[in-house]
Amino acid sequence: MVDQITLQVINVIQVGTVVFLSPLIAGIINRLKAMVESKSGPSVFQPYYDLAKLLRKEVVVPERSSLFFIIAPFVSFSAYVVISLVVPIVTPYALPYGILLDLVGGALMFGLAGVVFIIAAMDAHTNYTSLGASRSATFAALAEPTLIMVFFGVAIISGTNNPYVTNNLLATSSSWYLSATHILVTGAFFMLLLFETGRLPVESSGLMEFGMLDDARTVEYSGKLLALSKWGGYMKQLMLMSVFLNVFAFPWGLSDSVSVAGSVYSIGTLFFKLLGLVGVIVITEETFAKLRLFKILDFLAISFGLGLLSIIAFFLVGGGVTT
């Protein structure tokens, strides 16, 4: 009988990891990018300083917006906290709330967090945010088929859409890990990860250009609300990266022992895995030029093609042998 209190403590550790580690990962990405460009770059703790500064500032709200504009960042932040309870981040076994959502449920919660921002951007009643909202909704809709294909691929591999089962199967079966289905699904999900976290070649984050997608929705936010929306963005990035690593690309390294020490050990291994992924993302960002807006469709079409091929591959060459 596993101690329920221990499980709840591990739950808190997992949520705490997502909430407090995520700005650091964003800071490391920015610092590393600057270093590759031969600049010294901001400190890796800069996102924490930004959040602290924004949380001290007063909130300015557009005159014609409604209450929804104010509650949207809270809803999306809460959605990300809920997701952090149910996806494999520091444990390879399901935590007490893990049964609430599978991968599809997680995607719906991510969808909720995105949709409230789109509605809030429309609610701000300014041209620029509305433009950003319609743009991000258009491209997000085109990313959905890839996501569904990735879920199909995962379902083929493990027979379920539970991320913990997939993690366990891939960590123990090298034949599934090396199967064409798994490799193509991983490729498709990596492209989706670049798209969802606003990385090049799809989007360069920041407020300097009209090609941006996600950041255009939040330009009317300020002060504490902007801090929450930024923080939510960092958390989304960390969770997607963790899911990519723990479910798809590198399912090893998490401690099996149901104890606080085990989950703390897992935070360490997760951090090193994240550093590796950050390296890959930075290399990708620095190697590719930004795609023109309508070329994003091609990018998403290729990721969809990889997802579809992963399913075809299962039938063509068969999957791994479960041992």
Next chain:
Amino acid sequence: MTLQFTLLTELPGLLGILVILSALYMQGQSFVDPTIRAISFQSFTVAALFVVLYLQSGDIALVYLAAITAVIRGILIPGIMLYNVRNYKHSLRETGTGQRIPSFIIVGLILIIGGYAIFKSVLLPVINQLASVPFVLLLLSFLLIFTRRNALTQMAGFLEEENAVLYAGAIIAPSISLLVEFAIVLDVLGVVLVGVVLSASRDVFMTFEAPELEELTG
């Protein structure tokens, strides 16, 4: 199950999917230069697959087959084709293909699914499942040949077809050394086609587009 054993059992599948991906990539090109490079890459992948099959079965004929595939279809014929397009490799583009590329790829994907359905109902009861890859590749090579007008792309389709036939042969009947002779015969045909016909059509008709060659030009 050791990692080495797993690698040996999974590699044919992985290389097979790489071959299919290269076929789809060729289907998605309207320039001739990348198509030729892709067929070279595909031949090397098929050669690597023959080596893996040799490691599994120990049949020396597969090594000869791998060597023929890599040298003739990986280096020699693509080399001659690239030599033919050397002066205008960045501009030699098939006329009118650009608009139709997305539909070609979609047709290719449908063909893969449909091809597998046929394979499953007709051939799977009697032969190895891995033979579905060359079967689908054969259909994709037909598609490449009859959707294109450029003789060089059609030639690449011919090489893809040959890759598919030998690939299928190696999986279905790995111990037939006659396969090596078939490979040589088909390759000789390929070299003649590419070396004589294409060079002549370039020098005489100044074009590689098949419909243009149908008319007698004095």
